[in-house]
Amino acid sequence: MARATIADVARQAGVSKATVSRFLNHRDKLLTKGIAARVEAAISTLSYSPNPMAQALKRGRSRLIGLVVADVSNPFSVAVLRGAEKACQQAGYLLMLFNLGNDSRREREAIETLTAYQVEGFILNTLGQDGGAAVESARHGKPVVLVDRRHHDMRADFVSLDNADAVRMGARHLVEAGYRELLFVSEPVKDVSPREERKSAFCRYLSESENTITNLHGSTFESMADEPEARLSNALQCLRQSAGERLPGILSSNAVVTLRVVAAMTRLGLRLGTDIGLVGFDDTEWSPYVGPGLSTIAQPTDDLGRIAADCLIERLKGLELPPRQILLSGRLMPRGSSVPSPA
Amino acid sequence: MARATIADVARQAGVSKATVSRFLNHRDKLLTKGIAARVEAAISTLSYSPNPMAQALKRGRSRLIGLVVADVSNPFSVAVLRGAEKACQQAGYLLMLFNLGNDSRREREAIETLTAYQVEGFILNTLGQDGGAAVESARHGKPVVLVDRRHHDMRADFVSLDNADAVRMGARHLVEAGYRELLFVSEPVKDVSPREERKSAFCRYLSESENTITNLHGSTFESMADEPEARLSNALQCLRQSAGERLPGILSSNAVVTLRVVAAMTRLGLRLGTDIGLVGFDDTEWSPYVGPGLSTIAQPTDDLGRIAADCLIERLKGLELPPRQILLSGRLMPRGSSVPSPA
């Protein structure tokens, strides 16, 4: 038999639908003990639970939160997803996931689809390049929280790693380990805010440290997904050239790039740590087992997701505040790839 | 301003709501050219799109498919998710994801929540241990497709890797490479169907090959997440003991276990391939870069997800057929970890 409706419960308990609805929404506030008990009994014998679609239609609120991620296969996104999910669940919301599959042109579609399903707000881990779809929905009164990636045209709560600090931490670690010719490797920076921030923080670190640390020098390199392998290999060889007697060290801006660097070093027969130092953003379960162990900067991904969701839920509860910016610190995980010579 | 409703469109076009609805659902089948044009114009000027909640309420169908995964942080689940998503999108369905976070007791909650949102069917990548919640919903007429994990009490379409074949492939590869003392390492097998299938396929392979291959011997080991590190280390040392002069080789049943094995070997100072051969289920982006490269058995994850979704959608379209079982072949990715001595 089909799901029980509020009418079934009302009939079973010998009361009106309104009474059942009151029991559900205001619990015992307005109800006689006896009636409440009868309703409760009816609900449990019919194992009734309200139809959220109908509720959404009537209330205009769906208890749904839209989560749009640029790419679910990015472990970072998944980690954020998990954190957000937990927070949403606790607050009685359900996450609706829309994965862009790295096609940023679909962002508008995602937001419109989710809007159609009456999501009450958005958590976005996207580029924001699809004609300000997010901005629009913010104007329509749906709160938005940005995670990890800023939208340049948008004022909204923003939750992210403290990139500047993390870069400084990674670079300083390399320097303290003895590496002097630094290279920052990232995917193409263009319009992707964390990449921009990391790159410029890297440059800032260099110009700040040139005075105090002798022989320190650095440069940056952008590696594309579909480039010929030789490009990155060349860059590494140049790096060793310019290093001369000094030790070269690489700071890579995410796990994918880190793997590309490792691959290139493998091709060239270069040893991690010994020939070139390496520190990479994003600590993964496999980081300890690549080569002598990869030194990484771990992001508090769970917290990022949780806090993003909490921010959104606060807004949904009516919190009025100028857009907040919440930056969380990363944690350095030193391993063999940033140790100059084998023990 | 708020979303346009069908009433707004009707007013704008100077027709009734029914006419607009007809335009939407039966297109031009029943409509005068002129009227159709007016409705079309009104729809586009108001940029109207129907409210799926209202549609769901009225039709009893939501265009939603529920996907329940045991653990999103498992890359396998994510890959399936991506495949399923693509297929659903093409068929005009939206996926609602529910992540169990490895707590199989929440499966019932997941199914009930999704049912409340009127999902039309389920794709389950779960244990099915939560009191046959899935079975129930199947009885309520919601089609279910199982991916990777069987529910012993359930007859439903099932999509999975051909585990028996994959195990044979992995074991044979080790044997052909010269390893003779084989160990199958998996997480606790209890009631997790792919683990059971892989383990028993391993044992079957052994008993079938003992006759033809001299000196071949094998055993199995179950490694728990929270066990002391020493347990697995011991197992490896035992393995080398019993191997004697022969080469020991390990077949590990998923990526997590593979990393545990690698960790244990690292602790013991054993070299991958040279001291112990290793082939692991699940090919990951990092597999090539751990040690001399990890030999793996790649699953066609995208296909698994896509086919699962397609099966479900066929059922939703009314296909009546006894439960199907669709097994896809894995692919061996040989790398350094199954090469006995360094080149």
Added chain:
DNA sequence: TTGTAAGCGTTATCAA
């Protein structure tokens, strides 16, 4: 404190 009735945005049934 409880019930009646209207309405959320659709679709489906009936007349016209």
Added chain:
DNA sequence: TTGATAACGCTTACAA
């Protein structure tokens, strides 16, 4: 071919 009108399952004035 088109238009009223009644549902779908729920919430919420307003009445009682």
